[in-house]
Amino acid sequence: MTTDDASPGPLGRYMDVLELVAAFPGALTLGDVSSMLALPKTTAHRLLKGLVKAGLAREAVGGRAYDLGERLTRLVHATVDDDWLATLSGPHLRQIIEDWGETCYLTRLAGGRIVVAVSQSPDVRWRGYVQPGIEMPVNAAASAKAIMAYQDDATLAQALAQPLPIVTANTRNDLAWVESELQTVRERGYATCIGEIDEGLAAIAVPVTLPDGMVLHALAMTGPLQRIMNERLPERIDALVATSAVLSKALALGAKIRERGTA
Amino acid sequence: MTTDDASPGPLGRYMDVLELVAAFPGALTLGDVSSMLALPKTTAHRLLKGLVKAGLAREAVGGRAYDLGERLTRLVHATVDDDWLATLSGPHLRQIIEDWGETCYLTRLAGGRIVVAVSQSPDVRWRGYVQPGIEMPVNAAASAKAIMAYQDDATLAQALAQPLPIVTANTRNDLAWVESELQTVRERGYATCIGEIDEGLAAIAVPVTLPDGMVLHALAMTGPLQRIMNERLPERIDALVATSAVLSKALALGAKIRERGTA
DNA sequence: AATGCAATTCCGAATTTCGGAACAAAAATG
DNA sequence: CATTTTTGTTCCGAAATTCGGAATTGCATT
Incomplete structure (x- = not known):
């Protein structure tokens, strides 16, 4: 029986951040993430860097913002x-x-x-x-x-x-x-x-x-x-x-x- | 110092599994993941379930395999x-x-x-x-x-x-x-x-x-x-x-x- | 220079992950 | 149909990681 476990799982907060990045691509800064999700700046920073390292997000051209990573689009394209x-x-x-x-x-x-x-x-x-x-x-x-x-x-x-x-x-x-x-x-x-x-x-x-x-x-x-x-x-x-x-x-x-x- | 920190980060192994799922969508079983990445069955299981809970993957129709989750495509096409x-x-x-x-x-x-x-x-x-x-x-x-x-x-x-x-x-x-x-x-x-x-x-x-x-x-x-x-x-x-x-x-x-x- | 704000590093406490072993459920086989 | 084999799931203590407050650095603007 699949329990009604609604817990977000270990990736939950990463996904929250990723959704945010997808919603404001190229215009979302670390501070924004921190404010919007009510996370400590430190935590937002860690999550964001984690996403970047995984290739799901990347730093936008200006450097002070994030957008979706190459890998994400490639994964979708694959199938x-x-x-x-x-x-x-x-x-x-x-x-x-x-x-x-x-x-x-x-x-x-x-x-x-x-x-x-x-x-x-x-x-x-x-x-x-x-x-x-x-x-x-x-x-x-x-x-x-x-x-x-x-x-x-x-x-x-x-x-x-x-x-x-x-x-x-x-x-x-x-x-x-x-x-x-x-x-x-x-x-x-x-x-x-x-x-x-x-x-x-x-x-x-x-x-x-x-x-x-x-x-x-x-x-x-x-x-x-x-x-x-x-x-x-x-x-x-x-x-x-x-x-x-x-x-x-x-x-x-x-x-x-x-x-x-x-x- | 563009830290060429090659550490995979906390999402590294999740991504490895996700790549695999993308490579064999709808046909990849837990055992396959375990073998291909040389992970204990337990670990493969946990990673896979984590991806599913995050919406990045999902169980395929037959039930005994995995494919990519809808959330992925939604993220990419998030106009x-x-x-x-x-x-x-x-x-x-x-x-x-x-x-x-x-x-x-x-x-x-x-x-x-x-x-x-x-x-x-x-x-x-x-x-x-x-x-x-x-x-x-x-x-x-x-x-x-x-x-x-x-x-x-x-x-x-x-x-x-x-x-x-x-x-x-x-x-x-x-x-x-x-x-x-x-x-x-x-x-x-x-x-x-x-x-x-x-x-x-x-x-x-x-x-x-x-x-x-x-x-x-x-x-x-x-x-x-x-x-x-x-x-x-x-x-x-x-x-x-x-x-x-x-x-x-x-x-x-x-x-x-x-x-x-x-x- | 000086100031204000954003991003980053540090680090102890707390929570989570990790994976071996046991267990359950299906397929495959006799 | 019983049995074996394979595959998927749960349990749990040890180990490693995350967590986030505080302090620090970097970067613009005045």
Whole structure:
């Protein structure tokens, strides 16, 4: 039994400091950390230096402040967000934004979870921005449904074995419902998320079927419910499907080139 | 003397493990770590769990392996968002939880209404969790009273002009009573909510007085009535007051740094 | 120079980590 | 299905580290 041990653990305070550095990159001094976290200057100093030595933070150019370390970005890069994927799909995503003015993103199956790989938003300040790297719940997100609908039983079972979160009043997490939802996706070719993650926000997604028939990615568009699900929905779906087909070839090629490179 | 101190620092071994996890995401077991780094199983176990607790790693879906945690990617992609309020107050709220084991949250005055800005719960049982963004009724919530007690007449009049909801048998919405309640807050320095929002649930709250004397935030603790209002109430208040003082400085500082940030 | 503020070093007390050994839980095997 | 083997977890005393107050150094500004 996993105890309800809520203790922050040995890294807790390091993480607090790191969060702070991430929140004010390049502008946070030792004194600031000390004040904000109510730590003695000595302690703040030690924690900060520890982070620097670990490569998670580094001293900013001016010298009197800190920002995130090289190692941190490298670690993330190593797995989640393959650069070439972003490079490849970026132009296509941007085209959709150009045409439709909505946030859109590409998700991918990684280790039994669905994570956002590339994301583009029409306006930088729009709060519906989808952060690359975050995980999408299998029972709610359109992009997750679009991928999961085309997995074999083993993969699906594994994904559904984890606890499925309830996020809004519209979220469902009973297996029967999820299965039927996936069946619907298979029948009509696209997935939806209607206020199941954010009240008032909707998303639509189509699978990206690779040339060999596998589905490892989904292409999604999100925005306010009324706007996304209006009478132009069929057009939107068509646009996503068309782009998905292009991406399919591009991704397959990219993977092949990449393999050849590292071999 | 650019101390080329090559000592790995306190985080060194944690980082070694993290690198390994990043190299084989979703496929690295405890035993692997132990073997590869030549660490005793016990030590590998402790390090791994420490990373998990810090959110840098997590157990993979299958359960018998580890991969990178979401917090990592979130840190890297932390745009200059406005969740610096959460970043700043998070550790302090968590400290209260650690000490008292009750849900606590920070509310804020926004457009004449009181809304929940940051919320932390002792564990992930969803009951008792306070959703950020929801509004707190001025005539019932402790956190709302704590803020409203220190507003000028115009702001107060505006807030009391809206319809004041009756939610439980204990809710009062006559203006005279609300005024007297606010007077009480001013006299003793804290506000209460005794079953006025949920039958059997109570909350206590103190204002966060910014260095310039303004009150825009309140710090609150909530839980079962019997537990919150028991003989240790004075201690709880003291804890909230102390944290409130710290938050006051931290919030002011945060605003200042943010200004200087991208300049 | 002189002053004020931020960053750093020093160091004893206190807490934590450390890892061997025992224990529990799964897989693998017969 | 019983047994063995492997893998993950808990316990606990010894050892090492962190902790943070006080004093010191470094760096701007006047």
